[in-house]
Amino acid sequence: MTLNKLFLTNFRLHENTTLEFSNNLNYIVGGNGQGKTSILEAIYYLCTTRNISQSSDQEAVTFSKKYFELNGNFKDLTTNKTKVFYDNESNRKNYFLDDKQIYRASSIIGKFPVVTLTPSDHSITMGSPADRRKFIDSVISQSSDTYLKILMEYNKTIKQRSSLLSQLKDHRSAGLLQELDAWDLMLAKNGAEIIRHRINFLNDFELFVKEAYHNLMEEVEVPEIFYSTIQISDFSKIEEDILSALEKRRKDELIRGTNLVGPHRDDFVFSINGLELKKFGSQGQHKTFQIALRFGQFFFMNERLGRKPIFLMDDVFGELDTYRANKISEYLKDIGQAFITMTDFSNVANLSINETDRMINVHGGVAEYVS
Amino acid sequence: MQIPEPLQIAIDELSKLPSIGRKTAMRLALHLLSSDQERIDSLIHSIADLKAKIGFCTDCFNFSVNELCDICSNPKRDKTILCVVEEASDIIAIERTNEFSGIYHVLGGVLSPLDGSSVESLNIRELLSRLRESEIKEVILALNPNTEGESTSLYLAKLLKPLSLNISRIARGLPIGGDLEFADEATIGRAVLGRISL
Numbered sequence: 161m162t163l164n165k166l167f168l169t170n171f172r173l174h175e176n177t178t179l180e181f182s183n184n185l186n187y188i189v190g191g192n193g194q195g196k197t198s199i200l201e202a203i204y205y206l207c208t209t210r211n212i213s214q215s216s217d218q219e220a221v222t223f224s225k226k227y228f229e230l231n232g233n234f235k236d237l238t239t240n241k242t243k244v245f246y247d248n249e250s251n252r253k254n255y256f257l258d259d260k261q262i263y264r265a266s267s268i269i270g271k272f273p274v275v276t277l278t279p280s281d282h283s284i285t286m287g288s289p290a291d292r293r294k295f296i297d298s299v300i301s302q303s304s305d306t307y308l309k310i311l312m313e314y315n316k317t318i319k320q321r322s323s324l325l326s327q328l329k330d331h332r333s334a335g336l337l338q339e340l341d342a343w344d345l346m347l348a349k350n351g352a353e354i355i356r357h358r359i360n361f362l363n364d365f366e367l368f369v370k371e372a373y374h375n376l377m378e379e380v381e382v383p384e385i386f387y388s389t390i391q392i393s394d395f396s397k398i399e400e401d402i403l404s405a406l407e408k409r410r411k412d413e414l415i416r417g418t419n420l421v422g423p424h425r426d427d428f429v430f431s432i433n434g435l436e437l438k439k440f441g442s443q444g445q446h447k448t449f450q451i452a453l454r455f456g457q458f459f460f461m462n463e464r465l466g467r468k469p470i471f472l473m474d475d476v477f478g479e480l481d482t483y484r485a486n487k488i489s490e491y492l493k494d495i496g497q498a499f500i501t502m503t504d505f506s507n508v509a510n511l512s513i514n515e516t517d518r519m520i521n522v523h524g525g526v527a528e529y530v531s
Numbered sequence: 532m533q534i535p536e537p538l539q540i541a542i543d544e545l546s547k548l549p550s551i552g553r554k555t556a557m558r559l560a561l562h563l564l565s566s567d568q569e570r571i572d573s574l575i576h577s578i579a580d581l582k583a584k585i586g587f588c589t590d591c592f593n594f595s596v597n598e599l600c601d602i603c604s605n606p607k608r609d610k611t612i613l614c615v616v617e618e619a620s621d622i623i624a625i626e627r628t629n630e631f632s633g634i635y636h637v638l639g640g641v642l643s644p645l646d647g648s649s650v651e652s653l654n655i656r657e658l659l660s661r662l663r664e665s666e667i668k669e670v671i672l673a674l675n676p677n678t679e680g681e682s683t684s685l686y687l688a689k690l691l692k693p694l695s696l697n698i699s700r701i702a703r704g705l706p707i708g709g710d711l712e713f714a715d716e717a718t719i720g721r722a723v724l725g726r727i728s729l
Contacts, residue, residue, distance in 0.1 A: 305716045316678040324644035335650045339642055342686030346678065 170225040172198040173525030182518035190522035206232040207272040273469035289427035329417030352398035369456035468496035592637035
Protein backbone atom coordinates (compact mmCIF):
# COMPACT_ATOMS: atom_id res chain seq x y z
CA MET A 161 0.00 0.00 0.00
CA THR A 162 1.26 3.47 -0.83
CA LEU A 163 0.26 7.08 -0.31
CA ASN A 164 0.43 8.87 -3.65
CA LYS A 165 -0.83 12.34 -2.91
CA LEU A 166 -1.16 14.52 0.15
CA PHE A 167 -2.81 17.92 0.61
CA LEU A 168 -2.39 19.91 3.80
CA THR A 169 -4.50 22.96 4.62
CA ASN A 170 -3.84 25.08 7.72
CA PHE A 171 -1.93 22.22 9.24
CA ARG A 172 0.78 23.59 11.54
CA LEU A 173 3.13 25.63 9.31
CA HIS A 174 1.55 24.29 6.12
CA GLU A 175 -1.15 26.71 5.03
CA ASN A 176 -1.44 25.12 1.67
CA THR A 177 0.87 22.29 0.66
CA THR A 178 0.37 19.70 -2.06
CA LEU A 179 2.74 16.80 -2.39
CA GLU A 180 3.11 13.86 -4.70
CA PHE A 181 5.16 10.99 -3.41
CA SER A 182 7.38 8.28 -4.72
CA ASN A 183 6.30 4.68 -4.14
CA ASN A 184 9.71 4.09 -2.67
CA LEU A 185 11.64 6.42 -0.39
CA ASN A 186 10.65 10.00 0.26
CA TYR A 187 13.29 12.09 1.99
CA ILE A 188 11.91 15.20 3.65
CA VAL A 189 14.74 17.64 4.37
CA GLY A 190 14.69 20.93 6.21
CA GLY A 191 15.96 22.84 9.25
CA ASN A 192 14.45 22.69 12.72
CA GLY A 193 10.88 23.93 12.98
CA GLN A 194 10.32 24.18 9.23
CA GLY A 195 7.45 21.65 9.01
CA LYS A 196 9.09 18.29 8.23
CA THR A 197 7.56 16.30 11.03
CA SER A 198 4.14 17.86 10.34
CA ILE A 199 4.10 15.94 7.07
CA LEU A 200 4.62 12.65 8.94
CA GLU A 201 2.00 13.74 11.45
CA ALA A 202 -0.48 14.39 8.64
CA ILE A 203 0.16 10.96 7.12
CA TYR A 204 -0.35 9.34 10.51
CA TYR A 205 -3.67 11.17 10.93
CA LEU A 206 -4.89 9.86 7.59
CA CYS A 207 -3.80 6.28 8.40
CA THR A 208 -5.21 6.09 11.92
CA THR A 209 -7.45 9.16 12.52
CA ARG A 210 -5.22 9.89 15.51
CA ASN A 211 -2.39 12.19 16.37
CA ILE A 212 1.08 10.67 16.23
CA SER A 213 2.05 12.20 19.58
CA GLN A 214 -0.02 12.98 22.64
CA SER A 215 -0.72 16.56 21.55
CA SER A 216 -4.28 17.72 20.95
CA ASP A 217 -5.89 18.19 17.56
CA GLN A 218 -6.32 21.87 18.23
CA GLU A 219 -2.59 22.45 18.48
CA ALA A 220 -2.20 21.21 14.91
CA VAL A 221 -4.24 24.09 13.46
CA THR A 222 -2.14 26.89 11.93
CA PHE A 223 -1.97 29.88 14.24
CA SER A 224 -4.93 32.27 13.73
CA LYS A 225 -6.79 29.78 11.50
CA LYS A 226 -10.05 28.08 12.38
CA TYR A 227 -9.66 24.57 10.99
CA PHE A 228 -7.29 22.14 9.36
CA GLU A 229 -7.95 19.76 6.54
CA LEU A 230 -5.88 16.86 5.31
CA ASN A 231 -6.48 14.87 2.17
CA GLY A 232 -4.61 11.80 1.08
CA ASN A 233 -4.93 9.33 -1.76
CA PHE A 234 -3.86 5.79 -0.93
CA LYS A 235 -3.25 3.19 -3.57
CA ASP A 236 -3.49 -0.51 -2.90
CA LEU A 237 -5.49 -2.77 -5.19
CA THR A 238 -7.88 0.15 -5.56
CA THR A 239 -7.52 3.84 -4.77
CA ASN A 240 -8.86 5.23 -1.49
CA LYS A 241 -9.45 8.91 -0.86
CA THR A 242 -9.16 9.87 2.78
CA LYS A 243 -9.84 13.15 4.52
CA VAL A 244 -9.46 14.48 8.04
CA PHE A 245 -11.24 17.70 8.88
CA TYR A 246 -10.90 19.38 12.23
CA ASP A 247 -12.80 22.46 13.27
CA ASN A 248 -11.64 24.65 16.17
CA GLU A 249 -15.02 25.98 17.13
CA SER A 250 -16.80 22.67 17.55
CA ASN A 251 -13.56 20.94 18.55
CA ARG A 252 -14.63 18.06 16.34
CA LYS A 253 -12.60 15.91 14.02
CA ASN A 254 -14.31 14.16 11.14
CA TYR A 255 -12.81 11.38 9.09
CA PHE A 256 -13.94 10.56 5.57
CA LEU A 257 -13.10 7.49 3.53
CA ASP A 258 -14.02 7.87 -0.13
CA ASP A 259 -16.31 10.81 0.80
CA LYS A 260 -18.20 8.73 3.35
CA GLN A 261 -17.91 9.81 6.94
CA ILE A 262 -16.48 7.18 9.27
CA TYR A 263 -17.88 7.38 12.78
CA ARG A 264 -15.87 4.68 14.48
CA ALA A 265 -12.08 4.98 14.43
CA SER A 266 -11.84 1.23 15.04
CA SER A 267 -13.22 0.52 11.57
CA ILE A 268 -10.22 2.33 10.05
CA ILE A 269 -7.54 0.74 12.20
CA GLY A 270 -5.63 -1.81 10.18
CA LYS A 271 -6.96 -0.53 6.84
CA PHE A 272 -3.92 1.68 6.28
CA PRO A 273 -1.18 -0.04 8.27
CA VAL A 274 1.58 2.27 9.39
CA VAL A 275 4.81 1.87 11.36
CA THR A 276 6.51 4.84 12.99
CA LEU A 277 10.07 5.37 14.13
CA THR A 278 10.39 8.59 16.07
CA PRO A 279 12.74 10.07 18.68
CA SER A 280 10.13 9.28 21.35
CA ASP A 281 10.88 5.58 20.74
CA HIS A 282 13.79 5.96 23.13
CA SER A 283 11.28 5.30 25.91
CA ILE A 284 10.82 1.74 24.58
CA THR A 285 14.38 0.72 25.40
CA MET A 286 15.21 3.31 28.06
CA GLY A 287 11.87 3.91 29.74
CA SER A 288 9.70 2.01 32.20
CA PRO A 289 8.17 -1.46 31.80
CA ALA A 290 4.86 0.29 31.08
CA ASP A 291 6.40 1.87 27.94
CA ARG A 292 7.54 -1.54 26.73
CA ARG A 293 4.17 -3.17 27.46
CA LYS A 294 2.48 -0.36 25.53
CA PHE A 295 4.73 -0.98 22.53
CA ILE A 296 4.30 -4.78 22.57
CA ASP A 297 0.53 -4.52 23.15
CA SER A 298 0.11 -2.07 20.28
CA VAL A 299 1.98 -4.36 17.87
CA ILE A 300 -0.03 -7.44 18.89
CA SER A 301 -3.32 -5.52 18.83
CA GLN A 302 -2.66 -4.35 15.29
CA SER A 303 -2.71 -7.95 14.11
CA SER A 304 -5.24 -9.43 16.54
CA ASP A 305 -8.65 -8.03 17.47
CA THR A 306 -9.08 -10.82 19.99
CA TYR A 307 -6.00 -9.71 21.89
CA LEU A 308 -7.32 -6.17 22.14
CA LYS A 309 -10.63 -7.42 23.55
CA ILE A 310 -8.98 -9.69 26.11
CA LEU A 311 -6.70 -6.86 27.13
CA MET A 312 -9.68 -4.58 27.71
CA GLU A 313 -11.43 -7.24 29.77
CA TYR A 314 -8.27 -7.88 31.75
CA ASN A 315 -7.87 -4.17 32.50
CA LYS A 316 -11.44 -4.08 33.78
CA THR A 317 -10.74 -7.07 36.02
CA ILE A 318 -7.64 -5.36 37.40
CA LYS A 319 -9.62 -2.21 38.19
CA GLN A 320 -12.38 -4.13 39.97
CA ARG A 321 -9.88 -6.23 41.87
CA SER A 322 -7.86 -3.22 42.93
CA SER A 323 -11.00 -1.54 44.25
CA LEU A 324 -11.83 -4.69 46.20
CA LEU A 325 -8.29 -4.92 47.59
CA SER A 326 -8.43 -1.35 48.84
CA GLN A 327 -11.79 -2.08 50.50
CA LEU A 328 -10.16 -5.10 52.15
CA LYS A 329 -7.30 -2.96 53.33
CA ASP A 330 -9.72 -0.79 55.29
CA HIS A 331 -11.89 -3.55 56.54
CA ARG A 332 -11.25 -7.27 56.24
CA SER A 333 -14.22 -9.62 56.14
CA ALA A 334 -14.71 -13.26 55.18
CA GLY A 335 -17.30 -12.27 52.57
CA LEU A 336 -14.96 -9.86 50.80
CA LEU A 337 -12.15 -12.41 50.89
CA GLN A 338 -14.42 -14.91 49.13
CA GLU A 339 -15.19 -12.28 46.52
CA LEU A 340 -11.48 -11.82 46.04
CA ASP A 341 -11.20 -15.54 45.23
CA ALA A 342 -13.62 -15.03 42.36
CA TRP A 343 -11.63 -12.08 40.99
CA ASP A 344 -8.48 -14.20 41.31
CA LEU A 345 -10.03 -16.78 39.00
CA MET A 346 -11.06 -14.04 36.60
CA LEU A 347 -7.59 -12.49 36.62
CA ALA A 348 -5.98 -15.89 36.07
CA LYS A 349 -8.29 -16.71 33.18
CA ASN A 350 -7.77 -13.48 31.24
CA GLY A 351 -4.18 -13.08 32.38
CA ALA A 352 -3.26 -16.52 31.08
CA GLU A 353 -4.70 -15.68 27.67
CA ILE A 354 -2.67 -12.48 27.54
CA ILE A 355 0.53 -14.26 28.55
CA ARG A 356 -0.06 -16.99 25.96
CA HIS A 357 -0.60 -14.36 23.27
CA ARG A 358 2.55 -12.53 24.32
CA ILE A 359 4.67 -15.70 24.33
CA ASN A 360 3.44 -16.69 20.87
CA PHE A 361 3.98 -13.20 19.55
CA LEU A 362 7.50 -12.87 20.95
CA ASN A 363 8.53 -16.20 19.43
CA ASP A 364 7.77 -14.76 15.99
CA PHE A 365 8.69 -11.18 16.64
CA GLU A 366 12.14 -11.90 18.06
CA LEU A 367 13.19 -13.53 14.81
CA PHE A 368 12.15 -10.46 12.86
CA VAL A 369 14.06 -8.21 15.25
CA LYS A 370 17.15 -10.41 15.06
CA GLU A 371 17.10 -10.31 11.29
CA ALA A 372 16.65 -6.55 11.27
CA TYR A 373 19.43 -6.06 13.76
CA HIS A 374 21.71 -8.27 11.73
CA ASN A 375 20.99 -6.25 8.61
CA LEU A 376 21.73 -2.99 10.37
CA MET A 377 24.91 -4.17 12.07
CA GLU A 378 27.20 -6.57 10.37
CA GLU A 379 29.28 -7.15 13.47
CA VAL A 380 28.25 -10.13 15.49
CA GLU A 381 25.86 -8.56 17.90
CA VAL A 382 22.95 -10.78 18.77
CA PRO A 383 19.88 -9.07 20.18
CA GLU A 384 17.46 -10.95 22.39
CA ILE A 385 14.10 -10.22 23.92
CA PHE A 386 13.44 -11.88 27.23
CA TYR A 387 9.88 -11.99 28.42
CA SER A 388 9.71 -11.43 32.14
CA THR A 389 6.40 -12.55 33.58
CA ILE A 390 5.20 -14.82 36.38
CA GLN A 391 6.88 -18.18 36.92
CA ILE A 392 5.45 -20.54 34.31
CA SER A 393 5.63 -24.30 34.68
CA ASP A 394 3.96 -25.24 31.42
CA PHE A 395 2.39 -23.40 28.48
CA SER A 396 -0.96 -25.09 29.10
CA LYS A 397 -0.95 -24.46 32.85
CA ILE A 398 -0.48 -20.69 32.97
CA GLU A 399 -3.84 -20.22 34.65
CA GLU A 400 -2.83 -22.49 37.54
CA ASP A 401 0.54 -20.75 37.74
CA ILE A 402 -1.10 -17.35 38.11
CA LEU A 403 -3.39 -18.71 40.81
CA SER A 404 -0.51 -20.14 42.81
CA ALA A 405 1.43 -16.87 42.43
CA LEU A 406 -1.64 -15.01 43.67
CA GLU A 407 -1.87 -17.32 46.65
CA LYS A 408 1.77 -16.68 47.55
CA ARG A 409 1.41 -12.91 47.29
CA ARG A 410 -2.02 -12.63 48.87
CA LYS A 411 -0.71 -11.41 52.21
CA ASP A 412 1.31 -8.65 50.53
CA GLU A 413 -1.61 -7.72 48.32
CA LEU A 414 -3.88 -7.36 51.34
CA ILE A 415 -1.35 -5.27 53.24
CA ARG A 416 -0.67 -2.96 50.31
CA GLY A 417 -4.16 -2.99 48.88
CA THR A 418 -3.04 -3.27 45.24
CA ASN A 419 -2.65 -5.86 42.49
CA LEU A 420 0.82 -7.37 42.64
CA VAL A 421 0.50 -10.37 40.31
CA GLY A 422 -0.39 -10.60 36.64
CA PRO A 423 0.65 -9.63 33.12
CA HIS A 424 0.03 -5.94 33.87
CA ARG A 425 3.36 -6.14 35.68
CA ASP A 426 5.23 -7.90 32.87
CA ASP A 427 8.41 -6.55 31.38
CA PHE A 428 10.36 -7.25 28.23
CA VAL A 429 14.08 -7.24 28.75
CA PHE A 430 16.20 -6.39 25.72
CA SER A 431 19.78 -7.58 25.59
CA ILE A 432 22.73 -7.62 23.21
CA ASN A 433 25.13 -10.56 23.38
CA GLY A 434 23.62 -11.50 26.68
CA LEU A 435 24.14 -8.08 28.28
CA GLU A 436 21.08 -6.18 29.36
CA LEU A 437 20.62 -3.19 27.09
CA LYS A 438 19.08 -0.97 29.73
CA LYS A 439 22.08 -1.37 32.03
CA PHE A 440 25.00 -1.74 29.68
CA GLY A 441 23.90 -0.40 26.29
CA SER A 442 25.53 2.60 24.64
CA GLN A 443 23.43 5.39 23.10
CA GLY A 444 24.14 3.97 19.65
CA GLN A 445 23.13 0.46 20.69
CA HIS A 446 19.89 1.81 22.14
CA LYS A 447 19.13 3.63 18.91
CA THR A 448 20.01 0.59 16.79
CA PHE A 449 17.79 -1.58 18.96
CA GLN A 450 14.88 0.86 18.63
CA ILE A 451 15.32 0.84 14.87
CA ALA A 452 15.50 -2.97 14.81
CA LEU A 453 12.27 -3.16 16.86
CA ARG A 454 10.44 -0.96 14.38
CA PHE A 455 11.84 -2.82 11.36
CA GLY A 456 10.85 -6.02 13.15
CA GLN A 457 7.35 -4.61 13.58
CA PHE A 458 7.27 -3.68 9.92
CA PHE A 459 8.15 -7.17 8.67
CA PHE A 460 5.94 -8.82 11.28
CA MET A 461 2.93 -6.76 10.15
CA ASN A 462 3.84 -7.34 6.53
CA GLU A 463 3.67 -11.09 7.12
CA ARG A 464 0.50 -11.01 9.19
CA LEU A 465 -1.46 -8.55 7.05
CA GLY A 466 -0.05 -9.68 3.74
CA ARG A 467 0.83 -6.15 2.65
CA LYS A 468 3.47 -3.59 3.35
CA PRO A 469 2.73 -0.89 5.90
CA ILE A 470 3.81 2.70 5.30
CA PHE A 471 6.98 3.48 7.22
CA LEU A 472 7.35 6.91 8.86
CA MET A 473 10.82 7.77 10.19
CA ASP A 474 11.36 10.96 12.06
CA ASP A 475 14.97 12.06 12.27
CA VAL A 476 16.52 8.58 12.47
CA PHE A 477 19.86 9.64 11.08
CA GLY A 478 20.44 12.33 13.68
CA GLU A 479 22.08 10.10 16.24
CA LEU A 480 23.81 7.61 13.98
CA ASP A 481 27.28 7.43 12.47
CA THR A 482 27.59 7.41 8.70
CA TYR A 483 28.20 3.67 8.61
CA ARG A 484 24.91 2.87 10.30
CA ALA A 485 23.06 5.57 8.38
CA ASN A 486 24.25 4.03 5.15
CA LYS A 487 23.22 0.56 6.31
CA ILE A 488 19.73 1.80 7.05
CA SER A 489 19.33 3.47 3.72
CA GLU A 490 20.38 0.23 2.01
CA TYR A 491 17.97 -1.73 4.16
CA LEU A 492 15.19 0.68 3.27
CA LYS A 493 15.23 -0.56 -0.30
CA ASP A 494 13.30 -3.66 0.83
CA ILE A 495 10.71 -1.63 2.60
CA GLY A 496 8.29 -0.31 0.05
CA GLN A 497 7.13 3.20 0.74
CA ALA A 498 8.79 5.20 3.50
CA PHE A 499 8.89 8.83 4.60
CA ILE A 500 12.12 9.95 6.19
CA THR A 501 12.85 13.34 7.70
CA MET A 502 16.39 14.75 7.92
CA THR A 503 17.73 18.04 9.18
CA ASP A 504 20.31 18.73 6.45
CA PHE A 505 21.64 17.63 3.12
CA SER A 506 25.11 16.82 4.44
CA ASN A 507 23.80 13.41 5.41
CA VAL A 508 22.40 12.84 1.96
CA ALA A 509 25.84 12.27 0.45
CA ASN A 510 26.26 9.18 2.60
CA LEU A 511 22.99 7.63 1.55
CA SER A 512 22.41 5.41 -1.38
CA ILE A 513 19.59 7.09 -3.21
CA ASN A 514 17.73 5.60 -6.13
CA GLU A 515 16.30 7.38 -9.13
CA THR A 516 12.79 6.50 -8.05
CA ASP A 517 13.30 8.05 -4.62
CA ARG A 518 12.09 11.56 -4.00
CA MET A 519 13.79 14.38 -2.18
CA ILE A 520 11.58 17.11 -0.73
CA ASN A 521 12.88 20.31 0.79
CA VAL A 522 10.67 21.95 3.42
CA HIS A 523 11.21 25.55 4.45
CA GLY A 524 8.78 27.60 6.53
CA GLY A 525 5.85 25.38 5.68
CA VAL A 526 6.56 25.45 1.95
CA ALA A 527 7.64 22.24 0.27
CA GLU A 528 9.46 21.87 -3.02
CA TYR A 529 10.90 18.92 -4.86
CA VAL A 530 14.65 18.72 -5.12
CA SER A 531 14.70 15.60 -7.24
CA MET B 532 -42.92 31.83 24.10
CA GLN B 533 -43.13 31.10 27.79
CA ILE B 534 -44.21 27.50 28.45
CA PRO B 535 -46.92 27.29 31.15
CA GLU B 536 -45.46 25.96 34.36
CA PRO B 537 -47.51 22.73 34.65
CA LEU B 538 -46.51 21.82 31.09
CA GLN B 539 -42.86 22.55 31.84
CA ILE B 540 -43.00 20.37 34.94
CA ALA B 541 -44.55 17.51 32.96
CA ILE B 542 -41.84 17.84 30.31
CA ASP B 543 -39.11 17.79 32.96
CA GLU B 544 -40.56 14.72 34.62
CA LEU B 545 -41.00 12.84 31.35
CA SER B 546 -37.47 13.61 30.19
CA LYS B 547 -36.12 11.88 33.28
CA LEU B 548 -37.33 8.57 31.86
CA PRO B 549 -34.81 6.36 30.06
CA SER B 550 -34.37 6.94 26.31
CA ILE B 551 -36.64 10.01 26.40
CA GLY B 552 -34.97 13.25 25.30
CA ARG B 553 -36.22 16.83 25.64
CA LYS B 554 -38.01 16.83 22.32
CA THR B 555 -39.74 13.50 22.82
CA ALA B 556 -40.76 14.62 26.33
CA MET B 557 -42.32 17.76 24.88
CA ARG B 558 -44.22 15.74 22.27
CA LEU B 559 -45.49 13.32 24.91
CA ALA B 560 -46.56 16.13 27.24
CA LEU B 561 -48.42 17.94 24.47
CA HIS B 562 -50.04 14.68 23.41
CA LEU B 563 -51.19 14.02 26.97
CA LEU B 564 -52.52 17.56 27.23
CA SER B 565 -54.75 17.00 24.24
CA SER B 566 -55.89 13.51 25.35
CA ASP B 567 -59.25 13.08 27.03
CA GLN B 568 -59.52 12.83 30.79
CA GLU B 569 -60.38 9.14 30.80
CA ARG B 570 -57.12 8.14 29.18
CA ILE B 571 -55.11 10.34 31.50
CA ASP B 572 -56.79 8.82 34.54
CA SER B 573 -56.14 5.33 33.31
CA LEU B 574 -52.46 6.16 32.75
CA ILE B 575 -52.10 7.75 36.18
CA HIS B 576 -53.85 4.79 37.72
CA SER B 577 -51.56 2.25 36.03
CA ILE B 578 -48.45 4.10 37.14
CA ALA B 579 -49.69 4.36 40.72
CA ASP B 580 -50.49 0.65 40.71
CA LEU B 581 -46.96 -0.23 39.64
CA LYS B 582 -45.46 0.71 42.95
CA ALA B 583 -48.47 -0.04 45.09
CA LYS B 584 -49.23 -3.52 43.84
CA ILE B 585 -46.01 -4.98 42.59
CA GLY B 586 -43.44 -6.17 45.07
CA PHE B 587 -40.84 -8.90 45.03
CA CYS B 588 -41.41 -12.59 45.44
CA THR B 589 -40.13 -13.61 48.86
CA ASP B 590 -38.54 -16.75 47.42
CA CYS B 591 -36.94 -15.71 44.17
CA PHE B 592 -37.14 -11.87 44.12
CA ASN B 593 -39.01 -11.85 40.84
CA PHE B 594 -41.65 -9.14 40.35
CA SER B 595 -44.78 -10.33 42.07
CA VAL B 596 -48.28 -9.21 43.05
CA ASN B 597 -48.56 -11.82 45.79
CA GLU B 598 -46.09 -13.02 48.35
CA LEU B 599 -44.95 -15.73 45.94
CA CYS B 600 -44.62 -14.97 42.25
CA ASP B 601 -46.54 -16.83 39.55
CA ILE B 602 -43.58 -19.01 38.78
CA CYS B 603 -42.79 -20.03 42.35
CA SER B 604 -46.44 -20.76 43.13
CA ASN B 605 -47.03 -22.73 39.93
CA PRO B 606 -47.19 -26.47 40.79
CA LYS B 607 -46.32 -27.38 37.22
CA ARG B 608 -42.85 -25.83 37.41
CA ASP B 609 -39.95 -28.18 38.02
CA LYS B 610 -38.77 -27.31 41.52
CA THR B 611 -35.55 -29.32 41.21
CA ILE B 612 -33.89 -26.98 38.73
CA LEU B 613 -33.06 -23.35 39.48
CA CYS B 614 -31.83 -20.62 37.17
CA VAL B 615 -29.85 -17.70 38.66
CA VAL B 616 -30.27 -14.36 36.87
CA GLU B 617 -29.04 -10.82 37.39
CA GLU B 618 -32.33 -8.87 37.22
CA ALA B 619 -36.00 -9.72 37.22
CA SER B 620 -36.18 -8.44 33.65
CA ASP B 621 -33.90 -11.34 32.63
CA ILE B 622 -36.64 -13.75 33.75
CA ILE B 623 -38.99 -12.19 31.22
CA ALA B 624 -36.40 -12.77 28.50
CA ILE B 625 -35.87 -16.42 29.44
CA GLU B 626 -39.60 -17.07 29.89
CA ARG B 627 -40.27 -15.85 26.38
CA THR B 628 -38.22 -18.79 25.07
CA ASN B 629 -40.50 -21.42 26.66
CA GLU B 630 -37.39 -23.57 26.98
CA PHE B 631 -37.10 -23.51 30.73
CA SER B 632 -39.64 -24.98 33.09
CA GLY B 633 -37.73 -24.70 36.37
CA ILE B 634 -37.68 -21.87 38.89
CA TYR B 635 -35.56 -18.72 39.20
CA HIS B 636 -33.48 -16.71 41.62
CA VAL B 637 -32.81 -13.00 41.04
CA LEU B 638 -29.48 -11.74 42.38
CA GLY B 639 -30.32 -8.07 41.98
CA GLY B 640 -26.97 -7.25 40.36
CA VAL B 641 -23.48 -8.64 39.98
CA LEU B 642 -20.27 -8.30 41.95
CA SER B 643 -18.65 -4.98 41.10
CA PRO B 644 -16.39 -3.54 43.81
CA LEU B 645 -16.02 -0.31 41.80
CA ASP B 646 -19.75 0.35 42.04
CA GLY B 647 -19.92 -0.84 45.64
CA SER B 648 -21.87 -3.96 44.74
CA SER B 649 -20.76 -6.82 46.97
CA VAL B 650 -21.97 -10.18 48.28
CA GLU B 651 -23.92 -8.44 51.03
CA SER B 652 -25.85 -6.19 48.65
CA LEU B 653 -26.91 -9.11 46.44
CA ASN B 654 -29.45 -11.83 47.22
CA ILE B 655 -26.73 -14.44 47.71
CA ARG B 656 -27.37 -15.38 51.31
CA GLU B 657 -31.01 -15.98 50.39
CA LEU B 658 -29.89 -18.17 47.50
CA LEU B 659 -27.77 -20.31 49.82
CA SER B 660 -30.50 -20.86 52.40
CA ARG B 661 -32.94 -21.60 49.62
CA LEU B 662 -30.65 -24.26 48.16
CA ARG B 663 -30.06 -25.86 51.54
CA GLU B 664 -33.75 -26.16 52.39
CA SER B 665 -35.20 -27.26 49.10
CA GLU B 666 -35.24 -30.15 46.68
CA ILE B 667 -33.14 -28.30 44.10
CA LYS B 668 -30.69 -30.61 42.34
CA GLU B 669 -29.42 -28.45 39.52
CA VAL B 670 -28.38 -24.78 39.27
CA ILE B 671 -27.98 -22.89 36.00
CA LEU B 672 -26.03 -19.63 36.13
CA ALA B 673 -27.47 -17.29 33.48
CA LEU B 674 -25.52 -14.07 34.08
CA ASN B 675 -24.39 -11.65 31.39
CA PRO B 676 -21.12 -12.66 29.67
CA ASN B 677 -19.17 -9.54 30.72
CA THR B 678 -16.31 -9.19 33.19
CA GLU B 679 -18.53 -8.68 36.24
CA GLY B 680 -21.08 -11.33 35.29
CA GLU B 681 -18.31 -13.79 34.65
CA SER B 682 -16.61 -13.17 37.96
CA THR B 683 -19.94 -13.48 39.79
CA SER B 684 -20.49 -16.85 38.09
CA LEU B 685 -17.04 -17.96 39.23
CA TYR B 686 -17.84 -16.79 42.74
CA LEU B 687 -21.14 -18.64 42.86
CA ALA B 688 -19.69 -21.81 41.36
CA LYS B 689 -17.10 -21.90 44.10
CA LEU B 690 -19.60 -21.04 46.82
CA LEU B 691 -22.09 -23.70 45.75
CA LYS B 692 -19.59 -26.45 45.18
CA PRO B 693 -19.85 -27.95 48.72
CA LEU B 694 -23.60 -28.39 48.24
CA SER B 695 -22.91 -31.10 45.62
CA LEU B 696 -25.43 -29.85 43.13
CA ASN B 697 -25.22 -30.03 39.39
CA ILE B 698 -23.95 -26.55 38.43
CA SER B 699 -23.76 -25.23 34.88
CA ARG B 700 -23.42 -21.93 33.06
CA ILE B 701 -25.45 -21.01 29.99
CA ALA B 702 -23.60 -21.53 26.71
CA ARG B 703 -22.39 -18.59 24.69
CA GLY B 704 -21.85 -18.47 21.01
CA LEU B 705 -23.37 -17.46 17.72
CA PRO B 706 -26.89 -16.12 17.36
CA ILE B 707 -29.35 -18.32 15.48
CA GLY B 708 -29.83 -17.26 11.90
CA GLY B 709 -26.61 -15.24 12.11
CA ASP B 710 -23.77 -15.39 9.65
CA LEU B 711 -20.30 -16.40 10.76
CA GLU B 712 -18.77 -13.67 8.65
CA PHE B 713 -20.64 -10.94 10.51
CA ALA B 714 -19.93 -12.17 14.04
CA ASP B 715 -17.09 -10.53 15.93
CA GLU B 716 -13.87 -12.42 16.51
CA ALA B 717 -14.27 -12.81 20.26
CA THR B 718 -17.70 -14.41 19.87
CA ILE B 719 -16.48 -16.81 17.19
CA GLY B 720 -13.41 -17.62 19.29
CA ARG B 721 -15.56 -18.45 22.32
CA ALA B 722 -17.97 -20.43 20.16
CA VAL B 723 -15.09 -22.54 18.83
CA LEU B 724 -13.78 -23.12 22.36
CA GLY B 725 -17.23 -24.11 23.59
CA ARG B 726 -17.99 -26.43 20.67
CA ILE B 727 -20.14 -29.52 21.27
CA SER B 728 -19.71 -32.94 19.72
CA LEU B 729 -22.39 -34.30 17.43
